Amino acid sequence: MTIAGPDGHWTASAKCGAGGVAPDALFVEGAAQRDARAVCAGCSVRLLCLADALDSRADFGVWGGMTERERRALRRRRPEVESWYDELLGSEPVEQAAGA
Numbered sequence: 001m002t003i004a005g006p007d008g009h010w011t012a013s014a015k016c017g018a019g020g021v022a023p024d025a026l027f028v029e030g031a032a033q034r035d036a037r038a039v040c041a042g043c044s045v046r047l048l049c050l051a052d053a054l055d056s057r058a059d060f061g062v063w064g065g066m067t068e069r070e071r072r073a074l075r076r077r078r079p080e081v082e083s084w085y086d087e088l089l090g091s092e093p094v095e096q097a098a099g100a
Contacts, residue, residue, distance in 0.1 A: 010052070015043035027061040040065035047088045054084035 011017055016026060016039050026036045040046050040062065050064020053071060060068055081087050 010045040010048040013045050014049060015039060015045075026063075033062055033067050036062040037065050037067070048085075051085040051088045054081075054088075 015021075021039055026039065028036055040049070043049070046064050048064075050066060052058075053063030053066070054075065057075075058068070058071070063071070066074070075081075078087075
């Protein structure tokens with residue numbers, strides 16, 4: 001299984017990018033975030049997405065199954081983490097980390 005799409009970036013393989021989800025559906029508030037998080041369930045690049053959002057300090061939206069509030073809380077609990085990519089995926093090749 002390959003994680004990167006034709007352009008070489010994880011976003012090309014994301015479940016939310018498959019055309020079945022409106023882009024704005026992941027940038028919602030309140031109870032609608034539950035539905036947005038469900039989109040991430042079973043996504044093959046969920047951890048890559050989450051690591052990217054944490055490393056880039058994405059302020060809005062659901063990324064990798066976590067809301068902005070959850071990501072902020074995680075960063076507060078773990079301020080020593082310099083690279084969430086390394087923390088979540090380690091030194092394994094991306095294909096192994098995604099469960100290929």
